[in-house]
Amino acid sequence: MLKIENLCKTYPNGTQALNGVSFDVQEGEFLAVIGLSGSGKSTLLRCINRLIEPTSGKITWNGVDVTAATGKEIRNIRRQIGMIFQQFNLVKRSSVNTNVLSGRLGYVPTFPSLFHVFSKEDHDRVKNNLDMVDLADKIDVRADSLSGGQQQRVGIARALMQEPKMILADEPVASLDPVLAHSILKYLEKLNKEFGMTVICSLHFLDLVHRYATRAIALKDGYLVFEGLPKEIDDAQFKRIYGKEAERIEVI
Amino acid sequence: MGLEPSQTSATRIINKLLPLLSILIPGSSQTLIKKTWRGISIFLITLILGYLVYWSYDNYEIGKAQINADKAFSWLLIPLVLFYLWNILDAFLLANNKKSSVLIAVLSASIILYVIGWSVTNVKMERLITRFDDARIVMKKLVNPDFFSTLQGEKIVVCGWDCLWDYSIARINGTESPDVFVSDNVGRIFGQKGTITAPTWTVLFGKATKNERIPGFETGKIVETIAIGLMATLFSTILAVPISFLGAHNIMRRIPGGTAIYYITRTFLNIVRAVDTVVWGLLIIVWVGLGSFAGVIALTIHSIAALGKLFSEEIEHIDPGPVEAIEATGGNFFQVIRYAVIPQIIPSFLSYTLLRWDINMRSATVIGFVAGGGIGFFVLETIRMGGYQQYAAALWAVAVVIIIVDYISSRWRFNILKDQPQKVDNIPTWKKVRNIVYIILGVIVFLYCWEITKINLKYLFDPGPTFGRLLKDFITIDLSTKVVNNVVRELIITTMQALMATTLGGILAIPFSFLAAKNLTGKSKFSAWIFYITRSVFNILRSIEALLYVAIFVFWVGIGPFAGMLALAITTYALMGKLFSEAIENIDTGPIEAVTATGATKMQSIMYAIVPQIAPPFLSYLIYQWDINIRMATIIGFAGGGGIGMMLSTFFGSLQYHKAGTVVLAIVIIVAVMDMASAKLREKFV
Numbered sequence: 001m002l003k004i005e006n007l008c009k010t011y012p013n014g015t016q017a018l019n020g021v022s023f024d025v026q027e028g029e030f031l032a033v034i035g036l037s038g039s040g041k042s043t044l045l046r047c048i049n050r051l052i053e054p055t056s057g058k059i060t061w062n063g064v065d066v067t068a069a070t071g072k073e074i075r076n077i078r079r080q081i082g083m084i085f086q087q088f089n090l091v092k093r094s095s096v097n098t099n100v101l102s103g104r105l106g107y108v109p110t111f112p113s114l115f116h117v118f119s120k121e122d123h124d125r126v127k128n129n130l131d132m133v134d135l136a137d138k139i140d141v142r143a144d145s146l147s148g149g150q151q152q153r154v155g156i157a158r159a160l161m162q163e164p165k166m167i168l169a170d171e172p173v174a175s176l177d178p179v180l181a182h183s184i185l186k187y188l189e190k191l192n193k194e195f196g197m198t199v200i201c202s203l204h205f206l207d208l209v210h211r212y213a214t215r216a217i218a219l220k221d222g223y224l225v226f227e228g229l230p231k232e233i234d235d236a237q238f239k240r241i242y243g244k245e246a247e248r249i250e251v252i
Numbered sequence: 253m254g255l256e257p258s259q260t261s262a263t264r265i266i267n268k269l270l271p272l273l274s275i276l277i278p279g280s281s282q283t284l285i286k287k288t289w290r291g292i293s294i295f296l297i298t299l300i301l302g303y304l305v306y307w308s309y310d311n312y313e314i315g316k317a318q319i320n321a322d323k324a325f326s327w328l329l330i331p332l333v334l335f336y337l338w339n340i341l342d343a344f345l346l347a348n349n350k351k352s353s354v355l356i357a358v359l360s361a362s363i364i365l366y367v368i369g370w371s372v373t374n375v376k377m378e379r380l381i382t383r384f385d386d387a388r389i390v391m392k393k394l395v396n397p398d399f400f401s402t403l404q405g406e407k408i409v410v411c412g413w414d415c416l417w418d419y420s421i422a423r424i425n426g427t428e429s430p431d432v433f434v435s436d437n438v439g440r441i442f443g444q445k446g447t448i449t450a451p452t453w454t455v456l457f458g459k460a461t462k463n464e465r466i467p468g469f470e471t472g473k474i475v476e477t478i479a480i481g482l483m484a485t486l487f488s489t490i491l492a493v494p495i496s497f498l499g500a501h502n503i504m505r506r507i508p509g510g511t512a513i514y515y516i517t518r519t520f521l522n523i524v525r526a527v528d529t530v531v532w533g534l535l536i537i538v539w540v541g542l543g544s545f546a547g548v549i550a551l552t553i554h555s556i557a558a559l560g561k562l563f564s565e566e567i568e569h570i571d572p573g574p575v576e577a578i579e580a581t582g583g584n585f586f587q588v589i590r591y592a593v594i595p596q597i598i599p600s601f602l603s604y605t606l607l608r609w610d611i612n613m614r615s616a617t618v619i620g621f622v623a624g625g626g627i628g629f630f631v632l633e634t635i636r637m638g639g640y641q642q643y644a645a646a647l648w649a650v651a652v653v654i655i656i657v658d659y660i661s662s663r664w665r666f667n668i669l670k671d672q673p674q675k676v677d678n679i680p681t682w683k684k685v686r687n688i689v690y691i692i693l694g695v696i697v698f699l700y701c702w703e704i705t706k707i708n709l710k711y712l713f714d715p716g717p718t719f720g721r722l723l724k725d726f727i728t729i730d731l732s733t734k735v736v737n738n739v740v741r742e743l744i745i746t747t748m749q750a751l752m753a754t755t756l757g758g759i760l761a762i763p764f765s766f767l768a769a770k771n772l773t774g775k776s777k778f779s780a781w782i783f784y785i786t787r788s789v790f791n792i793l794r795s796i797e798a799l800l801y802v803a804i805f806v807f808w809v810g811i812g813p814f815a816g817m818l819a820l821a822i823t824t825y826a827l828m829g830k831l832f833s834e835a836i837e838n839i840d841t842g843p844i845e846a847v848t849a850t851g852a853t854k855m856q857s858i859m860y861a862i863v864p865q866i867a868p869p870f871l872s873y874l875i876y877q878w879d880i881n882i883r884m885a886t887i888i889g890f891a892g893g894g895g896i897g898m899m900l901s902t903f904f905g906s907l908q909y910h911k912a913g914t915v916v917l918a919i920v921i922i923v924a925v926m927d928m929a930s931a932k933l934r935e936k937f938v
Contacts, residue, residue, distance in 0.1 A: 083581075090574065092571075092596075094591075098595075105583035106583060110586055
């Protein structure tokens with residue numbers, strides 16, 4: 001479904017965030033991306049939907065060359081790939097309704113959307129998706145009056161508006177406490193198992209990887225250092241990924 | 253780069269010799285040892301001070317010290333040499349990684365600047381006293397504004413406070429007294445019955461023909477001023493919003509060629525902003541003729557540039573997260589702006605617009621000096637006729653309006669910036685009705701303002717006959733030695749006016765600011781009164797633009813730079829007093845408590861617990877005010893306050909546009925340079 005070949009990214013300041021990363025993602029997988037802060041996880045995810053321009057390499061998505069797509073084509077690819085962010089990236093001053101509706105922007109014609117005109121179907125989709133994340137009663141409140149966990153659920157609802165085939169989740173639970181982390185990941189698990197969406201999710205904690213992921217890859221200094229099943233990450237692998245000084249810690 | 257033990261002997265020798273470079277070129281060695289800004293500043297300051305000493309001696313014989321009958325020199329060379337020697341010492345100390353105090357540099361530079369400043373702004377402090385009788389006459393008229401009149405025989409005379417007092421005593425006692433009534437002057441300021449040119453709506457409804465004079469309500473000058481300020485704010489906001497997107501780097505780099513547009517927009521905004529509203533007024537009257545409309549355009553142009561810059565910066569400071577999120581959903585450029593950018597910038601845009609409204613109202617009170625229309629024009633007329641009591645009434649009206657505007661603006665800004673989350677949809681019906689009423693009221697006010705500021709878009713596309721000449725002359729500005737020399741002289745005087753005014757106003761403000769700080773005074777009933785009185789004095793003085801004060805000082809100390817400097821000092825005193833006292837109110841009370849606990853007296857606790865906390869903000873405010881004063885000093889001449897403004901108004905008055913062009917260019921340069929310098933300085937201190 002998704003094929004990444006020899007992906008490299010060098011930032012203008014000389015930082016090499018990705019160094020020849022290659023891997024495949026099969027349909028229906030829950031792929032965890034692990035690694036230290038600054039290992040290139042965020043860059044990798046953002047290269048997949050071209051929020052960041054890769055320096056070289058090739059990304060193929062359902063047979064389409066993402067790296068070669070231009071303008072309209074890239075927006076068409078993006079709308080099939082939902083994205084969830086560590087900082088939620090909601091417009092804090094807008095209502096939950098507007099935030100969720102904005103997930104539909106890739107589908108609607110530009111002109112009406114500039115005046116906040118959306119079809120009845122889109123409004124129904126908002127209700128359904130908010131139901132899915134159990135926030136139906138919050139539709140009219142401002143995003144910044146919600147708690148962190150609720151804001152992330154709005155983020156998920158917004159991604160669902162795209163009716164995506166795949167979801168990219170960039171550290172979706174790093175800003176939340178462990179209990180909320182499980183609740184958010186359970187929603188992602190549900191989307192993965194019940195709706196068959198492919199999920200690529202970067203995570204910090206190994207036990208979350210063991211619990212939710214079907215497969216894992218690990219990055220270190222921009223290199224792919226591990227690819228396999230979560231249970232294959234033994235102590236030796238762990239030290240390779242996180243460095244010699246690292247200790248395993250457990251959360252809940 | 254310092255001297256470390258591991259360095260080779262070669263680098264050590266270089267480091268020993270490097271400071272010698274500063275003997276040849278001041279500041280060069282400092283630059284080479286990575287103290288770039290210090291080095292460049294030393295170099296530039298040496299040049300400027302050197303030129304000033306030479307120039308002032310050559311033109312005014314400032315600092316002339318006679319050695320014998322035919323030999324003389326400027327004693328200002330002594331501090332100049334001192335500065336130069338300090339530069340060498342500084343280079344040596346810094347090269348050896350030692351600390352170097354700037355005290356000598358600041359002292360010697362100050363001596364040069366203030367001696368020259370004192371002379372060229374023609375400071376004659378004794379005049380404040382020798383001509384005090386003249387001042388007393390003006391002061392008496394100022395405190396007895398022309399609001400009420402009474403009859404003295406057949407003649408209508410102004411009824412001041414003593415007359416009002418007699419009148420009320422007579423009324424209470426039931427004795428006979430001449431009638432007291434509201435003056436015509438009040439009608440001219442606030443509005444009165446009279447004949448007017450038929451307003452558009454009467455023409456539309458067929459009740460009058462175009463340009464017919466019909467009986468009606470004459471608009472008061474202060475109402476006209478309010479309308480000018482409102483219209484300028486509205487137009488400039490509407491126009492600044494799209495421009496601000498062109499000047500925001502994070503938006504423009506998304507589209508091809510955007511970075512170029514960004515730089516062009518920003519440069520353009522900076523140039524337009526450097527020219528004061530009043531100077532824009534001069535250019536605009538050539539285009540559309542005298543009147544309120546010219547005032548609206550002048551304010552709008554300057555305001556677009558100021559708002560455009562602030563708006564752009566605000567767009568650049570948004571949270572990039574939502575932009576990323578909307579992009580990830582497949583939204584295009586316009587959808588990203590509509591859903592990720594606009595919702596984030598609304599509160600700050602509203603707040604800046606309100607702030608600008610406040611500023612525009614102040615500018616509207618003076619734009620009439622050059623553009624006609626509004627209270628400024630009224631003030632100009634009353635001064636020309638020596639009607640100081642009418643002038644005083646206008647000042648009081650301005651003060652009241654500006655204080656109210658200031659209050660509304662800051663109150664609304666506070667509420668907007670709090671930006672509390674609330675339900676966005678489901679607005680109750682009464683609120684919907686209220687909003688509709690507001691909108692209708694807004695439209696009515698808008699149409700009324702349009703009418704009384706005589707906005708005529710046709711004039712915009714039909715520039716006056718001399719406008720073409722003005723443009724041509726502006727491109728071929730006069731750079732002949734004589735003109736340039738004159739411009740440089742006035743420019744130096746203007747800058748010195750700003751410097752002297754900032755110093756004088758700032759020094760005066762310091763003691764009073766302590767009285768106006770609520771945490772120091774305001775404990776007992778008596779000191780609470782001191783607090784309220786000082787604060788009120790600050791607020792009243794602050795609400796009137798320096799240009800409106802000039803007339804008082806022209807009468808008092810005579811026409812010229814000294815009068816202008818004193819007018820600037822008054823506004824400086826008021827604004828600094830307010831800002832200083834707020835800075836005092838914001839200090840940390842912990843140290844005061846600690847010092848008081850040691851048994852210190854009030855003075856001691858001020859010296860040891862308060863002064864160290866307030867010195868940095870005070871300095872920063874002073875530099876900020878100096879920047880404002882430079883701008884104000886460029887226009888102070890329009891009312892007889894000397895400096896480059898006087899020159900500009902003369903050139904414009906005599907239609908010498910190519911010379912006026914030189915002056916405008918000089919103003920743009922000096923304002924831009926001082927703006928940069930003050931920003932750099934404030935960055936360093938705060």
